[in-house]
Amino acid sequence: MTAWKRWTAAALCALGVLTLLVTVSTGARAQAPAVDPEAVRILKRMTDHLAGVQQFSVRSQNIIEDLYASRHRVDYDISGAVTVKRPNKMRFSRAGDWNQRFFYDGKTMALYNPNEKVYATKPAPDTLEKMIELARENVGIVLPAADLVYRNAFSLLMQDVTLAAVVGKAVINGVKCDHLLFSRPGVDFQVWVAEGEQPWPVKYVVTETGTPARLSITTFLSDWKTAIDVDDAQFVFVPPKGTQAISFIPISEANVPGR
Amino acid sequence: MKSICRIAGAVVFLSAILAPDAEALRGRGAAFAVGAAAGSSKASAAEAEAAAAQQQAATANQQAAAAQQQAAAAEKELAAEKQKNAAAAQQPGSPMPPAAAPGQPLPLGTVVPAIPAGCVSTPVNNVNYYYCGGNFYKAAYQGSTLVYVTTEAK
Numbered sequence: 001m002t003a004w005k006r007w008t009a010a011a012l013c014a015l016g017v018l019t020l021l022v023t024v025s026t027g028a029r030a031q032a033p034a035v036d037p038e039a040v041r042i043l044k045r046m047t048d049h050l051a052g053v054q055q056f057s058v059r060s061q062n063i064i065e066d067l068y069a070s071r072h073r074v075d076y077d078i079s080g081a082v083t084v085k086r087p088n089k090m091r092f093s094r095a096g097d098w099n100q101r102f103f104y105d106g107k108t109m110a111l112y113n114p115n116e117k118v119y120a121t122k123p124a125p126d127t128l129e130k131m132i133e134l135a136r137e138n139v140g141i142v143l144p145a146a147d148l149v150y151r152n153a154f155s156l157l158m159q160d161v162t163l164a165a166v167v168g169k170a171v172i173n174g175v176k177c178d179h180l181l182f183s184r185p186g187v188d189f190q191v192w193v194a195e196g197e198q199p200w201p202v203k204y205v206v207t208e209t210g211t212p213a214r215l216s217i218t219t220f221l222s223d224w225k226t227a228i229d230v231d232d233a234q235f236v237f238v239p240p241k242g243t244q245a246i247s248f249i250p251i252s253e254a255n256v257p258g259r
Numbered sequence: 260m261k262s263i264c265r266i267a268g269a270v271v272f273l274s275a276i277l278a279p280d281a282e283a284l285r286g287r288g289a290a291f292a293v294g295a296a297a298g299s300s301k302a303s304a305a306e307a308e309a310a311a312a313q314q315q316a317a318t319a320n321q322q323a324a325a326a327q328q329q330a331a332a333a334e335k336e337l338a339a340e341k342q343k344n345a346a347a348a349q350q351p352g353s354p355m356p357p358a359a360a361p362g363q364p365l366p367l368g369t370v371v372p373a374i375p376a377g378c379v380s381t382p383v384n385n386v387n388y389y390y391c392g393g394n395f396y397k398a399a400y401q402g403s404t405l406v407y408v409t410t411e412a413k
Contacts, residue, residue, distance in 0.1 A: 098405070100403060102403075113405055116405060120399075120400050140402035141402050142403075244385060246386075246398045247399050248399070248401075249399050249400065249406070249408065
């Protein structure tokens with residue numbers, strides 16, 4: 001009986017040591033330097049490339065994951081096209097669950113729903129960066145391609161990043177890419193950057209990590225063009241006949257019961 | 260998800276042509292709000308229908324309860340009648356005429372994702388107002404989402 005007790009004690013002791021070892025090694029791995037300079041270099045190459053482009057157009061395809069209250073997963077798809085001309089012009093159109101067009105000509109921003117024949121306009125600042133800020137803070141419009149437009153996109157993307165890694169190579173729609181992973185509190189994002197002389201972003205996945213659902217928004221970007229016809233008139237919104245002006249609800253006044 | 264939605268004003272523009280915009284990645288969760296808002300407007304419509312159905316069910320329950328009360332009152336005088344009434348009230352399929360739901364006026368400024376069915380459009384000074392259920396609605400953008408807001412009669 002004594003021998004059995006001794007054996008049990010030894011076994012428990014061994015188990016304890018093993019547990020300790022596992023814990024220590026796991027901890028050591030978690031604390032290893034997690035920002036791979038190669039991933040950062042490729043990201044910077046992409047953002048520098050974008051910042052150096054005076055004008056561009058790109059097609060986008062979004063897949064937006066959502067959960068019904070019943071916890072069933074549903075995905076929404078949105079097709080869009082953006083045209084940007086620095087320093088103060090932008091337009092985009094989207095098709096999908098609803099059709100919509102946005103115009104910014106350096107003075108005014110306009111949102112237009114052709115199907116419902118309604119639009120709203122608002123005086124806007126004279127730079128893309130300030131306009132994006134106003135749209136987001138005062139109107140609640142999250143503009144597309146904001147990270148392409150910001151001159152300091154790299155520092156914005158890298159802010160609070162705790163992990164940067166090169167996942168590997170991938171081919172997206174025929175384009176060979178570097179696949180990068182970044183993480184910051186609450187958000188993981190993956191970027192696929194085209195190899196070669198034109199390091200465009202080809203795919204983005206942003207994953208919300210702060211909730212159990214871990215929903216993502218996936219974006220495919222294609223048909224990047226810089227040699228485009230960018231007549232300034234195409235950024236000016238002229239209300240078509242028979243359309244009706246409506247207003248933007250300021251964010252502070254939003255009153256959405258139950259949401 | 261819903262709170263994130265609210266933070267961003269439950270809106271979205273292009274639900275993000277480029278979802279992971281730098282702002283979103285700054286931790287504001289805007290990109291997710293985008294997705295959430297885009298999805299939730301549809302989900303809300305479906306949920307609103309479900310809620311309406313629940314309300315109808317609740318109304319039916321109330322009616323059933325009222326019938327039961329009546330039955331209870333009758334019980335004092337006619338035990339036999341009581342039994343009959345109570346049985347009728349408890350039958351889920353008992354022929355209870357549905358009440359014509361009178362419109363419940365909503366607080367001004369209430370935002371709904373879609374005009375309720377049966378609303379009548381009335382243009383005033385080139386602005387379309389929609390009237391139904393005791394409420395006037397007009398269209399507005401909440402972020403990039405087209406919504407309808409209860410408003411005063413013009």
